[in-house]
Amino acid sequence: MITDTHTHLYSEQFDEDRESVMERAKKIGVSRFFIPAIDSSYMDRMLDLEKNYSNSIFLMMGLHPTSVKENYKEELNFVKKWIDKRNFYAIGEIGIDLYWDKDFLKQQQDAFRIQIQWAKEKKLPIVIHCRNAFDEVFEILEEEKSDSLYGIFHCFTGTFEQAQQAISYNMKLGIGGVATFKNGKIDKFLKQIDLKNIVLETDAPYLAPTPYRGKRNESSYITNVIDKLVDIYDISFQEITEITTQNSKDVFGV
Template structure:
């Protein structure tokens, strides 16, 4: 059984004490594909080191996270652009809009999001979207960029059934992680109305640990709890969930 974690911050300092052990625990559980989203230039070298240490397992993205769109965002976007030009990445991400922490940067967040979508199109890459309290703003940008060359993953999807269908209409898979196991997560109430072909698995580790680890540091190995939850929701075997969601990730990342 091959399990794919489509979104995990393995370079996070939360793992500094036991990174290799944590990754190996996940590998032993069947997680053999780790897709690593970027945040900003400060993490690039750590990402490259991860790839060097686990070349058969780690696949990198490049992008500027919306909460890191600050006064120096032009410089940061140049870093993204230069890296995309110089070597291969598997996606442009994580990118998007986050209005939970700071609404004052909305306009430059939209500018950075749109610019990075266009970089993804240029390099024929998927995008990986971060959305927090910004569905309308995200959909506005996606509507302006829609087309066959726009595709990717709506990371940590927490919207309604209607918003799920809207995201899928823009050629997005829905990234499902620990939130699906929460009592108040809500998405578990309608996921069975979304065909499994539109779903990929993720942890967003070290964040958003699934039950029974909620409130503790998340690990890629805990994706097994998400797998079990989706097996219950869709009433199919763990193997089928792993197989279909891994195939879905291959459709997106082309590997």
């Protein structure tokens, strides 16, 4: 059993061949797909995906930091309405992104903090998006840290020291295609990170691993990530999948 802890299967990029994408993933052993939210505009697509693949799709709910704009409080109200209405497996993806736009930093910080507090109230994990914002994300995690705060640091791209800090806040590291990049850097220190702190992800359709870099990513390519971890940790493919899937169960409770 392989678990893709982060994939946007509702993306428009899969509209022409979503069924084939799912079949390819299941053929190589991916049986669990955890689906992060972006904003209210994708909700119908997420629900349709869950309806069509109910045995393997697990939805999250949250407001992505790049969707934090002038109307972010309205979007947060939408998130709150849904997490009060039905079951989700995490609050995510949430966080801070200063790569595309720094104009809404205060609003992103506010949205991140509020959603962390909701996660603690609901006893749910969080899934963190962090881009060019490690200091800002860690500042809020330091404020909010507690035994009830846990989750995944999605698409981890930081240093060894930042990895240790993320783990100290009860976060697993989401490892995907970046680990296979020549300039990805994290492969240089990953062996120093205990596998109990790692989960697998693709972030499909984004961040396809080598040799597909620059093309549309999909969940079946997760085997390229596993192969890289086999080289790094010098253990079997099966051991990687068993440990990381158990880690995902520990986070999501399913």
